[in-house]
Amino acid sequence: xxxxxxxxxxxxxxPASPQGRRPRRARRSTPRNTLTRGSALGxxxxxxxxxxxxxxxxxxxxxxxxxxxxxxxxxxxxxxQTWAAVSLTVIQALIVTGVNVVMGTVIAWVLVRDRFPGKSxxxxxxxxxxxxxxxxxxxxxxxxxxxxxxxxxxxxxxxRAVTLALAFVTLPFVVRTVQPVxxxxxxxxxxAAASLGARRATVFRRIILPSLVPAIMAGAxxxxxxxxxxxxxxxxxxxxxxxxxxxxxxxxxxxxxNGNNASAAALASVMLFVALVVIVALDLVQRRVSRRG
Amino acid sequence: MVSVSQPTKWALRIIAVGYVFFLVAWPVALxxxxxxxxxxxxxxxxxxDSQATGALQLTLMVALCAVVINTVFGVSISLLLVxxxxxxxxxxxxxxxxPLSVSPVVVGLALLLVYNGRSGWFGPGLESAxxxxxxxxxxxxxxxxxxxLPLVIREVVPVFHEIGDDQEQAARSLGANAxxxxxxxxxxxxxxxxxxGVVLSLARSLGEFGAVKIVSGNIxxxxxxxxxxxxxxxxxxxxxxxxxxxxxxIFVSIACLIxxxxxxxxxxx
Numbered sequence: 001x002x003x004x005x006x007x008x009x010x011x012x013x014x015p016a017s018p019q020g021r022r023p024r025r026a027r028r029s030t031p032r033n034t035l036t037r038g039s040a041l042g043x044x045x046x047x048x049x050x051x052x053x054x055x056x057x058x059x060x061x062x063x064x065x066x067x068x069x070x071x072x073x074x075x076x077x078x079x080x081q082t083w084a085a086v087s088l089t090v091i092q093a094l095i096v097t098g099v100n101v102v103m104g105t106v107i108a109w110v111l112v113r114d115r116f117p118g119k120s121x122x123x124x125x126x127x128x129x130x131x132x133x134x135x136x137x138x139x140x141x142x143x144x145x146x147x148x149x150x151x152x153x154x155x156x157x158x159x160r161a162v163t164l165a166l167a168f169v170t171l172p173f174v175v176r177t178v179q180p181v182x183x184x185x186x187x188x189x190x191x192a193a194a195s196l197g198a199r200r201a202t203v204f205r206r207i208i209l210p211s212l213v214p215a216i217m218a219g220a221x222x223x224x225x226x227x228x229x230x231x232x233x234x235x236x237x238x239x240x241x242x243x244x245x246x247x248x249x250x251x252x253x254x255x256x257x258n259g260n261n262a263s264a265a266a267l268a269s270v271m272l273f274v275a276l277v278v279i280v281a282l283d284l285v286q287r288r289v290s291r292r293g
Numbered sequence: 294m295v296s297v298s299q300p301t302k303w304a305l306r307i308i309a310v311g312y313v314f315f316l317v318a319w320p321v322a323l324x325x326x327x328x329x330x331x332x333x334x335x336x337x338x339x340x341x342d343s344q345a346t347g348a349l350q351l352t353l354m355v356a357l358c359a360v361v362i363n364t365v366f367g368v369s370i371s372l373l374l375v376x377x378x379x380x381x382x383x384x385x386x387x388x389x390x391x392p393l394s395v396s397p398v399v400v401g402l403a404l405l406l407v408y409n410g411r412s413g414w415f416g417p418g419l420e421s422a423x424x425x426x427x428x429x430x431x432x433x434x435x436x437x438x439x440x441x442l443p444l445v446i447r448e449v450v451p452v453f454h455e456i457g458d459d460q461e462q463a464a465r466s467l468g469a470n471a472x473x474x475x476x477x478x479x480x481x482x483x484x485x486x487x488x489x490g491v492v493l494s495l496a497r498s499l500g501e502f503g504a505v506k507i508v509s510g511n512i513x514x515x516x517x518x519x520x521x522x523x524x525x526x527x528x529x530x531x532x533x534x535x536x537x538x539x540x541x542x543i544f545v546s547i548a549c550l551i552x553x554x555x556x557x558x559x560x561x562x
Contacts, residue, residue, distance in 0.1 A: 032378040038471055039377055046370050047385075053439055054392065057403030060414055064406055103312050110309040114302060122310060124554050128317050131493075131546035133500025134397075135520045136324075136539045139527065143323040144315075150323070168316055200297065222394070229396030232502035232520070236527055249398040249503065256402055256507060265406065268399040275394040283387050 061272060064265035076266040084243045085251040093227035096166040100223045101216055104174025112182040129171045134232025137168055142237055157239035165233040170226050174219030181215040218285050225278040229271060321543060328540040339537035344514060345522055352519040355430060356498035359437035363494050367445030375453040392442045400439050401507025408432060428510035436504035441497040445490035452486040489556055496549040500542060
């Protein structure tokens with residue numbers, strides 16, 4: 001998709017201007033349009049559906065949030081219960097993202113570089129959190145870490161339950177972004193480094209890790225966004241106790257159930273903003289990677 | 294390829310397998326075990342319960358509608374994004390991914406604000422024309438479509454990039470019109486990517502909880518989906534029934550995963 005934007009300036013037939021920057025500006029000001037009549041109609045229909053489904057509803061959230069002005073924002077966000085929920089969510093999401101960066105990379109490494117019986121099963125199990133309904137994820141974790149835990153761990157309704165649920169639902173992100181990059185990594189650079197006397201740790205730190213960083217970052221951004229917005233798996237597991245285990249999504253839902261759509265929209269628009277920031281960051285990371293490759 | 298020393302190799306292996314085992318494998322196995330703790334009776338009893346069966350039928354209907362809509366929409370938008378240039382393309386392709394990182398609760402709220410019958414932007418107009426969206430199946434289908442929107446597109450776009458448009462141009466130069474080219478050339482070459490996307494969307498659609506909870510109004514026996522039944526049953530201390538319904542959902546989602554795992558190598562060939 002970015003190839004159109006990155007294609008070289010050699011296509012320009014215009015004689016080079018003294019500044020030498022002119023062709024670039026000219027190309028940017030008139031984006032190419034290659035739509036035929038049929039495809040323009042198709043684009044129109046799909047855009048209409050996309051607007052009705054996604055854009056207009058999300059705009060309505062922003063509009064409802066903006067209605068009350070900064071005062072409403074201020075009063076919603078400074079409410080102590082809301083603030084507790086926001087800080088809990090952000091801290092837990094950061095913890096879980098950190099865990100995922102380490103564990104996700106380790107799991108991806110084991111899946112690509114190691115060989116042992118049952119590896120393909122491990123590979124399928126990684127995707128289970130993607131496919132499992134979130135409410136079922138909560139129930140599933142409750143069976144091992146809840147009141148009837150065979151391990152004797154009673155983590156339900158505590159902060160640990162929040163960490164656990166978020167770690168469960170975000171497990172696949174880093175693994176699935178790092179795995180393909182690790183698979184494509186050229187072995188000869190590593191061998192060259194090793195033959196020149198680099199120790200294993202050095203090879204990993206200086207050769208392998210730098211090429212994995214963009215993928216790890218992308219996975220971390222995805223898992224942070226997912227952790228911030230998680231709802232379903234926490235319903236049964238965390239008990240939603242105000243000031244202790246109540247996350248932002250639950251807070252928004254409480255506002256909606258009380259008919260306070262304006263406050264819900266104010267808080268929801270903040271979450272939406274975070275989601276947008278993550279999307280933009282991901283797009284930038286991907287562009288940088290594709291430019292390098 | 295740099296070799297890892299034996300102790301490190303074993304340590305990494307044990308860490309990876311142990312983490313996944315304690316976080317995913319064991320808990321899922323426990324739920325399955327608890328479903329069958331008292332034999333098959335529990336599962337059969339749940340399947341005979343009208344609340345559960347009604348919810349399962351509704352879930353299936355909503356998920357199928359959403360998957361069909363998302364497949365048609367997903368394939369056409371992928372085609373547009375890959376094969377054509379138009380202003381705003383980059384913004385659109387970034388926005389497509391937005392539903393993956395928006396909270397289901399925010400999705401529910403967004404649809405509620407636009408389509409509710411009393412104060413929504415379009416709700417009152419649609420309601421006077423005889424269409425109820427919120428607390429009815431159209432709203433639930435929309436919520437499900439929203440959350441599963443990017444899945445087909447994310448599978449199909451890379452394949453479109455890979456296959457290029459040589460064959461399509463050849464077909465067109467031999468006199469095929471646009472629909473013929475699409476059905477005979479384009480669709481067969483992206484078949485596996487579409488199937489893969491459909492299976493993923495189906496798994497996601499069957500399991501949607503947060504957005505549907507807000508939009509559906511959670512009316513028992515009318516707009517309650519399978520995931521909402523799990524919550525309701527568990528909170529009413531009918532745990533065996535909650536486990537049995539969960540088992541069905543786990544079964545379907547793992548079946549979807551296995552189908553995908555079998556499709557993957559075929560796609561590569």
